[in-house]
Amino acid sequence: xxxxxxxxxxxxxxxLRRVPIHERPVPQSLLDALARTFGEPLTPxxxxxxxxxxVRARGDAALHAWxxxxxxxxxxxxxxxxxxxxxxxQALPRAVRDALALAASRIRAFHQRQPVTSWLTQDLGGTLxxxxxxxxxxxxxxxxxxxxxxxxxxxxxxPARVAGVEQVVVVTPPRPVxxxxxxxxxxxxxxxxxxLAGAHAVYLAGGAQAIAALxxxxxxxxxxxxxxxxxNLFVTLAKKQxxxxxGIDGLxxxxxxxxxxxxxxNPAWVAADLLAQAEHDPLAAAILLTPSDALLDAVEAALQxxxxxxxxxxxxxxxxxxxxxxxxxxxxxxxxxxxxxxAPEHLALAVADxxxxxxxxxxxxxxxxxxxxxxxxxxxxxxxNHVLPTDGSARYASGLTVLDFVKWVGVVALxxxxxxxxxxxxxxxxxxxxxDAHAAAARWRAP
Amino acid sequence: xxxxxxxxxxxxxxxLRRVPIHERPVPQSLLDALARTFGEPLTPxxxxxxxxxxVRARGDAALHAWxxxxxxxxxxxxxxxxxxxxxxxQALPRAVRDALALAASRIRAFHQRQPVTSWLTQDLGGTLxxxxxxxxxxxxxxxxxxxxxxxxxxxxxxPARVAGVEQVVVVTPPRPVxxxxxxxxxxxxxxxxxxLAGAHAVYLAGGAQAIAALxxxxxxxxxxxxxxxxxNLFVTLAKKQxxxxxGIDGLxxxxxxxxxxxxxxNPAWVAADLLAQAEHDPLAAAILLTPSDALLDAVEAALQxxxxxxxxxxxxxxxxxxxxxxxxxxxxxxxxxxxxxxAPEHLALAVADxxxxxxxxxxxxxxxxxxxxxxxxxxxxxxxNHVLPTDGSARYASGLTVLDFVKWVGVVALxxxxxxxxxxxxxxxxxxxxxDAHAAAARWRAP
Numbered sequence: 001x002x003x004x005x006x007x008x009x010x011x012x013x014x015x016l017r018r019v020p021i022h023e024r025p026v027p028q029s030l031l032d033a034l035a036r037t038f039g040e041p042l043t044p045x046x047x048x049x050x051x052x053x054x055v056r057a058r059g060d061a062a063l064h065a066w067x068x069x070x071x072x073x074x075x076x077x078x079x080x081x082x083x084x085x086x087x088x089x090q091a092l093p094r095a096v097r098d099a100l101a102l103a104a105s106r107i108r109a110f111h112q113r114q115p116v117t118s119w120l121t122q123d124l125g126g127t128l129x130x131x132x133x134x135x136x137x138x139x140x141x142x143x144x145x146x147x148x149x150x151x152x153x154x155x156x157x158x159p160a161r162v163a164g165v166e167q168v169v170v171v172t173p174p175r176p177v178x179x180x181x182x183x184x185x186x187x188x189x190x191x192x193x194x195x196l197a198g199a200h201a202v203y204l205a206g207g208a209q210a211i212a213a214l215x216x217x218x219x220x221x222x223x224x225x226x227x228x229x230x231x232n233l234f235v236t237l238a239k240k241q242x243x244x245x246x247g248i249d250g251l252x253x254x255x256x257x258x259x260x261x262x263x264x265x266n267p268a269w270v271a272a273d274l275l276a277q278a279e280h281d282p283l284a285a286a287i288l289l290t291p292s293d294a295l296l297d298a299v300e301a302a303l304q305x306x307x308x309x310x311x312x313x314x315x316x317x318x319x320x321x322x323x324x325x326x327x328x329x330x331x332x333x334x335x336x337x338x339x340x341x342x343a344p345e346h347l348a349l350a351v352a353d354x355x356x357x358x359x360x361x362x363x364x365x366x367x368x369x370x371x372x373x374x375x376x377x378x379x380x381x382x383x384x385n386h387v388l389p390t391d392g393s394a395r396y397a398s399g400l401t402v403l404d405f406v407k408w409v410g411v412v413a414l415x416x417x418x419x420x421x422x423x424x425x426x427x428x429x430x431x432x433x434x435x436d437a438h439a440a441a442a443r444w445r446a447p
Numbered sequence: 448x449x450x451x452x453x454x455x456x457x458x459x460x461x462x463l464r465r466v467p468i469h470e471r472p473v474p475q476s477l478l479d480a481l482a483r484t485f486g487e488p489l490t491p492x493x494x495x496x497x498x499x500x501x502v503r504a505r506g507d508a509a510l511h512a513w514x515x516x517x518x519x520x521x522x523x524x525x526x527x528x529x530x531x532x533x534x535x536x537q538a539l540p541r542a543v544r545d546a547l548a549l550a551a552s553r554i555r556a557f558h559q560r561q562p563v564t565s566w567l568t569q570d571l572g573g574t575l576x577x578x579x580x581x582x583x584x585x586x587x588x589x590x591x592x593x594x595x596x597x598x599x600x601x602x603x604x605x606p607a608r609v610a611g612v613e614q615v616v617v618v619t620p621p622r623p624v625x626x627x628x629x630x631x632x633x634x635x636x637x638x639x640x641x642x643l644a645g646a647h648a649v650y651l652a653g654g655a656q657a658i659a660a661l662x663x664x665x666x667x668x669x670x671x672x673x674x675x676x677x678x679n680l681f682v683t684l685a686k687k688q689x690x691x692x693x694g695i696d697g698l699x700x701x702x703x704x705x706x707x708x709x710x711x712x713n714p715a716w717v718a719a720d721l722l723a724q725a726e727h728d729p730l731a732a733a734i735l736l737t738p739s740d741a742l743l744d745a746v747e748a749a750l751q752x753x754x755x756x757x758x759x760x761x762x763x764x765x766x767x768x769x770x771x772x773x774x775x776x777x778x779x780x781x782x783x784x785x786x787x788x789x790a791p792e793h794l795a796l797a798v799a800d801x802x803x804x805x806x807x808x809x810x811x812x813x814x815x816x817x818x819x820x821x822x823x824x825x826x827x828x829x830x831x832n833h834v835l836p837t838d839g840s841a842r843y844a845s846g847l848t849v850l851d852f853v854k855w856v857g858v859v860a861l862x863x864x865x866x867x868x869x870x871x872x873x874x875x876x877x878x879x880x881x882x883d884a885h886a887a888a889a890r891w892r893a894p
Contacts, residue, residue, distance in 0.1 A: 020692050096879045099872035110568070110575055117562045124830050126820070128557055133809055135843050149880060189879045225843040244687065244698040245467050247843035251691040272888040279884040311883035354860070362580055366857030372866040373573070373859045376888045380876045381869050383571050384857045396582055396672040396694035398855040408845040410813030410831045412820045413801070419819040422828050425546035429827045432543045432636045433596060436758035437726040441719040441823045 002303045002317075003274070003288065004325045005296065008334060015287065015325045016342045018392040020253075030233075037069065048208040048237040055212035060219045066209040073174040073204075078220045080185060080202040088188035089195045091180040096189060103381040104154050104196045110383030111162045114402040120411065125418025130408040134164035135247075137222060138405060139214035140199070141229035142190060144173035144206055150193035151379060155386050156229045156400060157197035163405030169222060170199045171214060173206025207231075211238035215246045228400060230387060249404055253391040254283035254323070257375055258344035260335045260357075261299075263292040265350040265371055270295070271302035273348065273374050274324070275316055282318035287344070288326040289335040296326055336360040343394040346375050363394045420447055449750045449764075450721070450735065451772045452743065455781060458774045462734065463789045465839040467700070477680075484516065495655040495684040502659035507666045513656040520621040520651075525667045527632055527649040535635035536642045538627040543636060550828045551601050551643045557830030558606045561849040567858065572865025577855040581611035582694075584669060585852060586661035587646070588676035589637060591620035591653055597640035598826060602833050603676045603847060604644035610852030616669060617646045618661060620653025654678075658685035662693045675847060677834060696851055700838035701730035701770070704822055705791035707782045707804075708746075710739040712797040712818055717742070718749035720795065720821050721771070722763055729765035734791075735773040736782040743773055783807040790841040793822050810841045867894055 006015050026044060035041045038050065054062040060078070068074050089097070120129035140156040143149055153170060160168045172186050180188060185204055194202045203221050205213055211231075217223030226247035227239060239248045257277040261270050270288065277286040290296060303320075310316055329335040336357060339347055343363035351357060354369035361367055365388030368375055379386050389397040414422070423446040430438035453462050473491060482488045485497065501509040507525070515521050536544070567576030587603040590596055600617060607615045619633050627635060632651055641649045650668050652660055658678075664670030670693075674686060677699035686695045704724040708717050717735065724733040737743060750767075757763055776782040783804060786794055790810035798804065801816035808814055812835030813825055826833050836844040861869070870893040877885035 023692075092879075095875050099875040099879075102869075102872050103876060106571060109571060113566065113568045113570070114577070115562070115564045115566060117564065119560065119562060121557070121560045123560070124553060124556060127816075128830055130561070130845075130848060131805075136809070151876060151880065240687075240691065243690065244838070244840070245470075247840070269888075269891055272884070272891050275884040276882070276888040279882060306887070310887065311881075316884065358578075358858070361856060362583070363854075364856050366859060369574075369858065369860035372863045372892070373861045374866075374888060374892065376873050376877065376885045377861065377866060377869055378857070378859050379885065380873045382859045382861060383575055384859050388857070389854075391691070393691070393694070394854065394856075396854060398577075399857055401577060401855055403850070403855075407810075407836075407841065407843060408848055408850075409808060409811050409841075410825070410835070410846055411805070411816065412813060412825050412829045412831050413816035414820045414824065414829060416819045419821075419824060422549075422824055425549050426823050426827045428542050428546040429550060429598060430823065432539075432546075433598065434758075435723070435726060437719070437722040437763065438823045438826065440753070440757065441716075441723040441821060444716055444719050445819070445821065 001300060002307065002320050003300055006325050006327045008327055008329055008338060011325070011327045011338065012341070015327065016338060020391050044233055045237050048234055048241060051208040052212040052238055052241055055209050055218065056216045063205060063209050063213055063218055067174065067205065070207055070209070071174050073176065075174060075204055078203045078205055080191060080204060084184070085191045085195050085202060088184065088191035091182060091188050092192050097192065100150060100189070100193055100196055103151065104158065106381055106383035107154050107158045108162065111159045111402050116163070116402055116406055126414035127411065128413070129411045131411060132406045133409055135225045135405050135407065136165065137167045137224040138165045139224035139227045140168060140170045141210060141227060141231050141235055142170055142172040143231050144175045144186070150189040151386065152229060153190055153193040153199070154197050157194065157199045159385065159400055159402045160405045161198045163402045165405050167200050167222065168198070169224065170194045170202045171205045171210040171221070172202065174204040208234045208238035211235055211242060215242035228387070228404065249387065249400060250389060250393060250397050254285065255280050256285040256287070256344050256390060257346040257348065258287045258289065258339050258342060259348040259350055260332065260339060261288060261290045261292070261295055261350040262332060262352055263295055264352045265295060267295060267298035268302045269371050269374065270299050270350055271306055274299070274303065275306060275310055276376055278316040278319035278324060279310065279312040280319070282315055282322060284319040285323040286319060287324060289329050289338055290326070291329050291331050291335065293328065296328060332357065339364070343392045345388045345390045345394065346378070348375060365389045365394050365399050420445060448747060449754065449767050450747055453772050453774045455774055455776055455785060458772070458785065459788070462770070462772045462774065463785060465789070467838050491680055492684050495681055495688060498655040499659040499685055499688055502656050502665065503663045510652060510656050510660055510665055513654070514621065514652065517654055517656070518621050520623065522621060522651055525650045525652055527638060527651060531632070532638045532642050532649060535631065535638035538629060538635050539639050540627070544639070547597060547636070547640055547643055550598065551605065553828055553830035554601050554605045555609065558609045558849050563610070563849055563853055573862035574858065574860040576858045578858060579853040580856055582672045582852050582854065583612065584614045584671040585612045586671035586674045587615060587617045588657060588674060588678050588682055589617055589619040590678050591622045591633070597636040598833065599676060600637055600640040600646070601644050604641065604646045606832065606847055606849045607852045608645045610849045612852050614647050614669065615645070616671065617641045617649045618652045618657040618668070619649065621651040655681045655685035658682055658689060662689035675834070675851065696834065696847060697836060697840060697844050701732065702727050703732040703734070703791050703837060704793040704795065705734045705736065705786050705789060706795040706797055707779065707786060708735060708737045708739070708742055708797040709779060709799055710742055711799045712742060714742060714745035715749045716818050716821065717746050717797060718753055721746070721750065722753060722757055723823055725763040725766035725771060726757065726759040727766070729762055729769060731766040732770040733766060734771060736776050736785055737773070738776050738778050738782065740775065743775060779804065786811070790839045792835045792837045792841065793825070795822060812836045812841045812846050867892060
């Protein structure tokens with residue numbers, strides 16, 4: 001069986017139990033690689049701390065050294081020349097260029113509809129409120145990984161530009177490729193996406209060293225106010241370490257989909273969506289919840305049938321055998337309960353009446369209603385964001401929105417009468433907190 | 448001179464230069480105390496990691512042990528009985544009770560005016576949008592410190608309740624006191640504030656051990672989804688460590704005020720506001736920027752005159768001699784430039800026409816317009832929040848708002864025609880990313 005089956009009770013203790021990424025066991029092969037690189041046994045967090053400290057202390061020199069050591073590339077300069085970015089946009093096959101442009105325009109249209117409401121009230125004696133202000137400088141991490149991810153560049157850069165961020169820079173690991181009849185320092189689809197999305201610059205830097213460069217600045221790479229975008233374990237640990245020096249969007253773990261399906265769902269489509277999820281990463285989670293035994297059997301048959309034709313079979317098999325599985329639930333109510341407890345990154349409602357169930361969804365990064373609205377559309381082109389909370393952080397966090405690129409400045413402009421009337425009670429509270437100078441500042445203004 | 452004077456150029460390299468809290472040197476006395484407590488030399492971060500791991504592993508038993516060791520208190524139970532919380536509300540002197548109630552009602556009224564806009568659009572073929580969902584469980588850290596801070600309880604609990612959070616719990620270090628004719632496990636003003644604000648429970652736990660208890664849950668203390676509220680170095684380091692297991696509001700450093708004043712400002716009031724700021728903490732920053740030499744001299748004279756009457760003179764002197772100072776600027780334009788570069792927690796515009804300058808404010812936690820709207824009102828009773836970004840994080844972060852207690856769930860419900868039309872381009876993009884199973888999931892739906 002490709003998709004192991006669980007009862008709801010079993011699933012709660014195993015398949016659906018949450019272990020945050022930084023508490024998962026680290027593979028021995030990774031620890032061995034770290035020991036070889038650093039000449040002594042280090043945890044990933046310790047390795048990241050060394051890289052971050054070095055880039056902070058030595059800037060470009062350290063960035064060059066780590067790029068050579070970890071990416072195996074000696075760069076003449078970190079910044080990708082503007083002409084090369086424009087050339088990439090021209091070099092793409094027409095179909096890819098058109099699809100990227102369509103995706104960019106829909107993502108922009110969606111994010112432009114985000115209300116960002118500065119507000120002032122005159123109801124409390126004078127004027128009080130909160131004013132939205134865009135961030136000034138944002139850094140976007142675009143993973144190199146096993147495949148270039150131009151879509152992530154669109155998803156991170158466009159909302160920042162819509163919010164009014166002045167300077168949006170992209171960092172991506174150097175991955176020299178020969179494609180479309182030319183040599184490129186990173187995949188041209190990624191460079192073209194940066195161009196389309198309106199990024200102000202692209203730098204070739206990856207891993208913890210790239211995050212450190214954005215947090216502290218180097219001679220070549222500007223210091224930013226916030227770093228967004230997913231990355232591997234080292235990128236995530238580095239983001240956590242520099243949080244407080246700069247803002248971050250969150251800590252990304254492996255991707256997850258939870259599909260709730262009923263007997264009306266098309267098993268071939270459900271299977272295709274599970275396979276798409278599983279091909280990301282051996283740690284990806286592709287989970288099916290359904291009250292229908294018939295659907296379970298039909299999806300399993302469809303998986304068996306489709307899998308041999310997939311290019312990334314090895315990854316898919318590992319993911320299906322890992323954090324993936326199917327749960328036969330009592331009914332859709334129980335499926336929603338399990339989904340809320342899991343708080344998935346993606347939640348697909350492949351059921352007859354998905355809108356009926358939407359009010360039951362408490363925690364999810366993004367919900368896909370009905371089997372026509374499948375996850376791959378959200379990954380690329382629907383317009384919604386695909387940078388979403390993983391590892392159960394949908395309990396408290398959201399996907400990227402325009403709101404991630406503004407902050408709120410409080411405004412206190414009380415009228416003199418109200419200020420005077422409030423000064424006595426303020427002094428009383430200050431005295432209750434034994435803050436005598438606070439009380440004195442208030443007493444100066446009291447009648 | 449109590450308030451050391453700087454030129455703008457000097458100030459940029461010294462007074463106004465930012466060093467994040469976790470990168471500041473740790474006093475030797477603190478390191479010595481850690482070595483005594485742990486029996487070996489540890490950094491604060493290492494000490495916090497030990498406490499967090501222990502509470503995670505052993506729950507209440509560890510929490511009891513650390514509370515006894517670090518707070519010197521042996522507790523029968525962590526939870527403050529409901530009856531004791533109600534008794535506290537009754538025991539307060541009438542003036543304090545009324546002032547707390549007035550503060551709570553204004554804070555509630557302000558935060559209820561926050562727009563929290565779920566939105567759906569039909570412009571992109573079907574329905575897309577973002578739905579606000581309140582967090583379910585929130586933990587509020589209320590510092591014990593040198594003084595009880597009931598105001599912080601109001602500031603953190605009320606916006607969570609306004610957002611619709613189901614369960615809001617307060618943790619505060621055990622600080623047994625005899626006051627108002629009875630014995631209390633923590634200051635009754637703080638307990639009364641929790642009652643007024645609508646907290647569901649108060650637990651006696653402080654420091655890193657309290658943060659660990661909220662992040663992982665113990666037999667007595669519920670696991671929460673997000674932890675908010677300021678605390679000392681150990682609380683802040685613990686919040687950073689558990690970030691990712693739960694959400695956090697930010698990393699709090701020592702408080703800061705930057706006052707921009709012109710020749711029209713009342714020097715006695717400016718001095719009183721600087722003294723109020725300085726009494727918080729020897730590390731507090733009280734900074735004055737003004738183009739007026741006459742005002743500088745008058746404020747210095749007022750400080751000399753007022754300081755001897757203040758109860759917390761030692762703290763104030765240390766703070767004024769530390770991160771505080773005055774800068775004589777060329778004009779108000781330059782003062783605003785320096786303020787934006789510093790990104791202060793509090794920014795007071797004690798100038799003739801404060802509204803004229805508000806559009807120039809890019810980074811600040813909260814702006815106080817005109818000398819009638821002074822910071823102490825914002826600390827207690829204006830209605831705006833006093834949990835604000837410190838250490839320059841106002842570049843990318845905000846004070847607590849109702850928005851901190853909701854997350855956004857994406858909605859993708861494309862109509863079948865749009866979904867079909869987008870499936871071809873989605874497959875093209877998936878192929879460009881070499882994600883074959885994504886392409887296949889899209890091709891299944893394409894015409």
